[in-house]
Amino acid sequence: MLVRRKVCVLTGTRAEFGLLSCLIDELKESPAIELQIVVTGMHLSSEFGLTVTSIEESGYPISKRVEMLVSSDTSIGISKSMGLGMISFCEAFEELKPDVIVILGDRFEMFAAAAAAMIGNFPIAHIHGGESTEGLIDEPIRHSITKMAHLHFTATETYRERVIQLGEQPDRVFNTGTPGLDNIKKLNLLDKSEFEDSINFKIGDKTALVTFHPVTLEANTAEFQFKEVLKALDSIDGLRIIFTKPNADTGGRVIIKLIDDYVTNNSEKACAFVSLGQLRYLSALKHVNVVVGNSSSGLTEAPSFNVPTINLGERQRGRIKAESVLDCKPIASDLVQILNTVLTKEFAKK
Numbered sequence: 001m002l003v004r005r006k007v008c009v010l011t012g013t014r015a016e017f018g019l020l021s022c023l024i025d026e027l028k029e030s031p032a033i034e035l036q037i038v039v040t041g042m043h044l045s046s047e048f049g050l051t052v053t054s055i056e057e058s059g060y061p062i063s064k065r066v067e068m069l070v071s072s073d074t075s076i077g078i079s080k081s082m083g084l085g086m087i088s089f090c091e092a093f094e095e096l097k098p099d100v101i102v103i104l105g106d107r108f109e110m111f112a113a114a115a116a117a118m119i120g121n122f123p124i125a126h127i128h129g130g131e132s133t134e135g136l137i138d139e140p141i142r143h144s145i146t147k148m149a150h151l152h153f154t155a156t157e158t159y160r161e162r163v164i165q166l167g168e169q170p171d172r173v174f175n176t177g178t179p180g181l182d183n184i185k186k187l188n189l190l191d192k193s194e195f196e197d198s199i200n201f202k203i204g205d206k207t208a209l210v211t212f213h214p215v216t217l218e219a220n221t222a223e224f225q226f227k228e229v230l231k232a233l234d235s236i237d238g239l240r241i242i243f244t245k246p247n248a249d250t251g252g253r254v255i256i257k258l259i260d261d262y263v264t265n266n267s268e269k270a271c272a273f274v275s276l277g278q279l280r281y282l283s284a285l286k287h288v289n290v291v292v293g294n295s296s297s298g299l300t301e302a303p304s305f306n307v308p309t310i311n312l313g314e315r316q317r318g319r320i321k322a323e324s325v326l327d328c329k330p331i332a333s334d335l336v337q338i339l340n341t342v343l344t345k346e347f348a349k350k
Contacts, residue, residue, distance in 0.1 A: 004034040008063070008098035008122075012041025012109035013247055014051045015297065018278035019180035020104055020127075024060065036096050040066040040085065041109040042247060047071075049274035064092040068109065073252050078108055085112030093120050100125050103149070104179075106133070106142035107247075114145045124149040127179065130159030130166075132318030133296075139318075155300075156320055178300050183278055190283035198280055201271040204240045206343050208233065209288045211295040212255060213246040215315045223254045225313060225330035229292070230262055232335035236343070242284060243272035244295075290342050292335075299325055308342040310335065 007027050011017040027035045039055060039062050042048035056062065068085035070077050089112060093101070101117050103110045104127040117124050126149035133139050146152065146166055154160040155178040163173045196202050212229055214222035233241055243259045246252040263272045276284060282301065285291070291298045291309040294316055298309035303322035311321070313330045321327075328338050341347055 002032060004032060005100070006034045006036055006096065006098040007100055007102060008036040008038055008093070008096055009102040010038050010040065010104075010110065010113050011055075012039075012043060012107060014042070014049065014054075014275040014277065015247075015295075016104055016107070017043070017051070017055060018183065018281065019178070020102075021278060022182040022186055023102070023179050028060070035061065036063040036098055037061060038064045038066060038089075038092055038096070038113075040068055040089075040113070041107070042069065045069055048245075048247075051275050054275075054277060063096055066092055066113075068112065082108050082112045085109055086116050089113045089116035090120055093117055093122050098122060100151070102127065103145060104128055106131075106138035106145065108137070108141060110145060111141045114148045118148040123151070125151040125153065127153045128155055128159075130154045130162035132162075133316055158320060180297075180301055181304060184282060184301065184304055187279055187282060189286050190279065192287050195280065195283045195287055198283075199242070199271060199273070199276070201242065202240070203242075203287055204238060205289075206236065206238050207240045207242065207288045208290050208292050208339075209242050209244070209284050211244045211246070211291075211293040211297070212312065213294055213315060214252055214255060215294070215313055222252075223258070226255050226258050228330050228332045229312065229335065230258065231332040232339065233292070234266075235332070235336055236339055239269070239339075239343075241266075241270040242288065243270065244276055244281070245272060245274050289348070290339070292339075308347065310338050310342065 009020060009024055011020060027033045037060055039052050043052040044065055044067055066088040068081050068088060070080050100123045102125045103114055114124055126145050129146040129152050146163055152163050152168055152173040153176045154163060157175050160173050160175040164170050212226055245259055246255050259272050263270045285302055285305045285307055291302045291307060294312045298311055299316055299319055299321055302309045303324045309325045311325050311327050326338055328334050
């Protein structure tokens, strides 16, 4: 008789679930696997779009919901959320008794889950280890999860070598690429008119997709930096802007307020979303002219669409980048200069 392995996939954010969706589909269809999905973090917060509903509507089975976010994005609030997460994850894992727990990335929710799994002696399979983001608390969190994990699936050979340098056994470290790129081939992306209808917003000859997160190892820089970004965007004639809002990181709420205020005052040329979802987000990459911000998607998915990325500030410093990614300080004058370059037809051809 076939013994089905219990594989428990954790997800705490909309972006992370999108990266995991192809893997989840494969696990769901495998006769050798009993799929468990544990949902936590922003998925369960109405403030961040209550994206658990989209998971349910897609027909995925949710085994457990782990409530852990407190209504604060201060360092104390994040630490309290991690404490609540550890308490709840240890109970969830003891009840579900998975054979392996799948964790992607480097967020504080996943650190709490990994710590609970390690103490409970539940093996961890870690995706996207070995990477470097020197401006974030994600950097030590990611490497800490690597040390707590048993199996490792990296996005490049360089990252695989870094995981091995951290002391992990080479035969347990696999360079499998980034799973998020599978969605580009799998999904039937929306054409321009379908995409415009889906967001109730017309894109133009010059359209930017903007995602800006706080740099968590910098103290109180989010407001100043994002005001500089808005100043630069506002100065480009004819530019239309699609904002996606930041995660529940320290300083995120001030960025959300600035976005809401900007869109309210500039509704003729800007729109904003808590979550576009995987289909609309990848469709946006297909149709916009430039990606602006400091999200990892500008370095991973965007280059596959031959769309340039203006990578702002220190958040992604240390990550491997394609030639289509241009680094820029979060200063209005610098950003305007690069925007005027990448929005030319000559640069688009390049």
